[in-house]
Amino acid sequence: MNNDEGQNGSGLLSGTVSYGLKRAYRRVIRDLEEALRPHDFTPPLLAALSIVEANPGIAPAHLAEAMGHGRSRAAPLLDRLEAKGLLERRDGADRRSLGLHPTPEGVAMLQRLRPLLQAHEGRITAGLGAAEARGLAALLERVAPGG
Amino acid sequence: MNNDEGQNGSGLLSGTVSYGLKRAYRRVIRDLEEALRPHDFTPPLLAALSIVEANPGIAPAHLAEAMGHGRSRAAPLLDRLEAKGLLERRDGADRRSLGLHPTPEGVAMLQRLRPLLQAHEGRITAGLGAAEARGLAALLERVAPGG
DNA sequence: TATTGTTATACTCTATAACTATA
DNA sequence: TATAGTTATAGAGTATAACAATA
Numbered sequence: 612m613n614n615d616e617g618q619n620g621s622g623l624l625s626g627t628v629s630y631g632l633k634r635a636y637r638r639v640i641r642d643l644e645e646a647l648r649p650h651d652f653t654p655p656l657l658a659a660l661s662i663v664e665a666n667p668g669i670a671p672a673h674l675a676e677a678m679g680h681g682r683s684r685a686a687p688l689l690d691r692l693e694a695k696g697l698l699e700r701r702d703g704a705d706r707r708s709l710g711l712h713p714t715p716e717g718v719a720m721l722q723r724l725r726p727l728l729q730a731h732e733g734r735i736t737a738g739l740g741a742a743e744a745r746g747l748a749a750l751l752e753r754v755a756p757g758g
Numbered sequence: 759m760n761n762d763e764g765q766n767g768s769g770l771l772s773g774t775v776s777y778g779l780k781r782a783y784r785r786v787i788r789d790l791e792e793a794l795r796p797h798d799f800t801p802p803l804l805a806a807l808s809i810v811e812a813n814p815g816i817a818p819a820h821l822a823e824a825m826g827h828g829r830s831r832a833a834p835l836l837d838r839l840e841a842k843g844l845l846e847r848r849d850g851a852d853r854r855s856l857g858l859h860p861t862p863e864g865v866a867m868l869q870r871l872r873p874l875l876q877a878h879e880g881r882i883t884a885g886l887g888a889a890e891a892r893g894l895a896a897l898l899e900r901v902a903p904g905g
Numbered sequence: 906t907a908t909t910g911t912t913a914t915a916c917t918c919t920a921t922a923a924c925t926a927t928a
Numbered sequence: 929t930a931t932a933g934t935t936a937t938a939g940a941g942t943a944t945a946a947c948a949a950t951a
Contacts, residue, residue, distance in 0.1 A: 620812055621805065621824070622809060623871070624808050624875075624905075625812075626899075626905065627875075627879050627895065628883050628891055628894050628895050628898065629790065629875075629878060629882050630905055631894070631895050631898030631899060631901075631902070631905055632783045632882075632898060633783060633787070634898070634902035634905050635779050635783075635898045635902040636780060637902070638901065639776050639779045643776065653940085657771075658771060658777075661768055661771050662768050665767055665768060665769030665772075670909080670910090671910060671911090672908090672909065672910075679781065679784055680942070681942085682909075683911070683943080683944080683945090684941080684943085685911095686911055686912080703909090705908090705909075705950070706949085706950060706951085707909045707951070708908090708910080708950095709910075725770060728770060728774075728776075731776060732774050732775060735775055735776050735779075736775050736901070738900045738901060739897065743897060744775055746893075747775050747778075747894070747897045747898075748773055750894045750897070751775065751778030751781070752773075752778060753885045754778075754785065755781035755785045756885075757781075758768060758771075758773065758778055758781050800917085802917090802918075818932075819931090827918090827919070827920080829934085830920080830922090830933085830935080831918080831919070832933085832934095833935080834934095847933095850932090852927070852928075852931090853926085853927060853928085854926060854927040854928070854931070855927090855932055856932080856933075
C-alpha cells in the first residue's frame with residue numbers, strides 16, 4: 612500500500628457531527644449485520660419485531676412511522692417476519708386495519724438475541740467509559756428524538 | 759391518526775447508542791440529500807470530492823479506503839464526478855495507478871457548497887449547545903476513528 | 906373523499922467476484 | 929504472483945405512485 616502522502620482527512624466534512632454520525636453508523640450497521648447473520652436476521656427485521664413486541668397490536672402504518680419511513684416499507688418486512696413464524700397480522704380496530712402481534716417464537720427469538728445485542732453495544736462503545744456511553748446516548752436522543 | 763395506545767419505544771433497542779446512531783444518521787442523510795438535491799449532488803459524491811480536494815493525487819483505492827468501502831465502489835463515483843467536470847483521473851506513480859485531482863470547477867463547487875453544509879450541520883445540532891455539539895463530535899470520533 | 910394495507914416500480918448504495926493491464 | 933482499476937452482477941434498503949377495500 613505505502614501511501615507516502617498520507618491522508619489529510621475529509622476536507623469540508625472533517626470534524627463535523629454530520630460526518631461523524633455517518634461514519635459511526637456505518638460501524639454500527641456492519642457490526643450488527645454480522646452479528647445477526649448467523650441467526651438469519653437483519654437490522655430492519657430486528658427493529659420491526661422489537662417495536663411490535665414493545666407495542667403489541669400496533670398497526671403497520673404506525674410501525675412504519677416508528678421506524679421512520681413510509682407505509683409501503685412495512686409490508687415486505689412483515690411478510691418476512693410472518694414467514695419466519697415470528698409475528699402475526701391479526702384483525703385491528705377497523706376492518707381495514709391490522710393489529711400486529713409477536714408469536715411466542717417471536718418473543719423467544721428476541722430473548723435469544725438479547726445477549727448478542729448487548730455484545731454489539733459493547734463493541735460500539737468499547738472506546739468509551741460507561742458515563743461517556745450514557746452521555747452519548749443522551750446526546751443522540753436529542754439529535755433524533757423519539758427512540 | 760389517533761393511535762390511542764401510544765407508542766412504547768423500541769423495546770430491546772431503546773436507549774442504546776447503536777439505535778441512537780441509526781436514528782440520528784437517518785436524520786443526517788435525509789437532510790443532506792435534500793440540501794444537495796438542488797445542486798444535483800449526493801452525499802457520497804460530496805464525500806468523495808471533498809476527500810480528493812483534501813488529498814490531491816490520492817489513488818482510487820485509497821479514496822475508497824478513506825470512505826470505508828471496497829475499491830470497486832470508487833469507479834462509478836469517479837465516473838459521475840468526472841462527467842460533471844469536477845475531477846480528473848491523471849497518471850499516478852505507477853502506470854497501473856491513477857492520481858485524482860479536483861478541477862477548478864470542482865474546487866468552486868465545494869466553495870459553493872460550504873455554506874450549505876454549515877446550515878446542514880446547524881440543523882443537525884440545533885438541539886445542542888455549542889459545547890455539546892463539540893463534545894458529540896469528539897465522542898463520535900472515538901466510536902469511529904479516522905474522520 | 907380519506908385512510909389502510911398492499912403492490913409495482915425504480916433508484917441508490919453496497920459487496921463480491923471476475924476481468925485487464927501492469928508490476 | 930500480486931496489485932490497481934474496472935466491470936458485471938446481485939441484493940438490500942428506500943421512496944413514489946397507484947391500487948383495492950373500507951370508512
